[in-house]
Amino acid sequence: MLRASGVSFAYGRARKGRASDPPAAAAAHLRSAVVLDDVCLNVDRGELVGILGPNGSGKTTLLKLLGGMHRPTAGSVTLDDRPLAEWSHREIARRIAFVPQETIAPFDFSVLDIVLMGRFPHLGAFALEGPEDLAIARRALQATGTAPFEGRAFSTLSGGEKQRVVIASALAQDPQLLLLDEPTASLDIGHQIEVQKLLQQLNADQGVTMLLSTHDLNLAAALCRRLVLLKDGRVLASGPTEQVLTPPAIRALYGVDADIARHPATGHLTVVPIGRA
């Protein structure tokens, strides 16, 4: 459904450097701006795919390219075999929703306000939400377990509650694909489990396709059937979780020795970092 082929991205203007620059300096300058380099990735309907990679490996940028928020400097992203550049902003948003790492509301929006904003791509320029939109928003609140505080101010919620509300807002977009940027970062283990269960449920029951980036290897092992390992803007490995999540891969990715074993009670792989390699 969503396919990135040979995607590269550099922040700022793709400066060619001046002729007077010494070649080494020009190359270093170019390299420093390049975030993604020739990345290929494919997400099929119904999948739950994880992106792993150290800080600064380009995970967030990749998600934003896939969601049409940035345009790649080279290569192309296609949604249902049509280049993303040919879709309008609203068309994309009716199919793909994005949940950022953190959402800060500078004004006192209520939880319901935030969730109703997810209806934006479905409404005309001057249309106001009708009863149907409200019903969809309420269903999203139910699905994320946030219905009890729909009237509360978003800014008064805890981190985990905020994250679930933003997921509800993304669900109100009625998307086929959900992109999540480190959905459990900055949450305690209780909230982590909550969000993990929620994502699992949405994927299994409602068939929402998901692509998420994370630093939490155990979350990735528990949740994702397929992983993409990203380092320095390049794909290091990609494939089924069982095959990709190995000690050599962890060493190559993070420079860390880790013990990986199947956890008897949960049935998925667990990763225990041991030390710097």
Next chain:
Amino acid sequence: MRPIRSRLAISLTVFGGLLLAALIVAPVVGSTSISLLRVFDRSVPFADNLDAQIFFIARLPRVVAAALVGAALAAAGVVFQALLRNPLATPDTLGVSSGAALGAMLAITFHLDFRIAGLPAIPLASFAGSLFALAVVYALATGRRRGLSTTVLLLAGVTMTGFLSALTMFTQYLANFTDTFRTVRWLMGMLDVGSYEPIVVVLPMLVVAFAMFATLPRALDLISLGADAAAARGVNVPRAERMALLSASLATGAAVSISGPIAFVGLVVPHLVRLFVGSDHRLVLPAAALFGAVFLIACDLVARAAFAPIELPVGIITAVIGGPFFLWLLVRSSR
């Protein structure tokens, strides 16, 4: 919570009703007392109806000016706050009104006398000034791609204001005596327009600005949560931001060319309105425009009546109310 449709209807009725009342009551107040009954008495021809003449010719222009300036500054304040994701951003705190005032001063002092598309030089120059100041602050705010902290934003605004005010003073220093007199309003903020003419000439600018505002509210809701979040919800962020910048500069420029920079309207009004209608910009923007008009009419009434027969510049009244209000917000938001 009621559906948005009925909340919008209620807030438009309430704030629209307030404005209508203010427009009728304000011209009645003044050194010569007039009767509303006689003002609207159709049996007396207008030429013989002294009360109607005082109402429509002597006083109403000033009230209408207050209404338009108040509406424009308050709405521009709402747009600035959403665009910069900061409740303390306003035309005054960002130096945008100072830019507009400088533009107007330059046009007067150097006797710029051109028209573009029927618009005279002073409003155009003040639009250019506000657009320039806003572009600088906006470039600073988005240059780091993460938005500015309140501290940096306010410091940038103070710096812009200081810089532009110095240029305004310098221009004032160069001006001859007659021009100096004409430029006083751009230092203090005054609404005694004298006739409908200064209002009519900037009306096209205001109409365009408000037509652009009308397309913005939902995009502003989303942009206030972050540019990426807004883009992911289907907002064409670059286009919405350009519209917002342009329309807010137009509104500020038009308002300042009528009255000079009147401080704090763009700060006080949006915050008061949010207390009643919440944060949804589809409610806040029209309510702030209507209530901004009421607010400035009321302040001007105080300016005219407090030390009658002396008329104070209305900027003094809004600053006396707005200054402490701003400090209170600052303390509350830094907690």
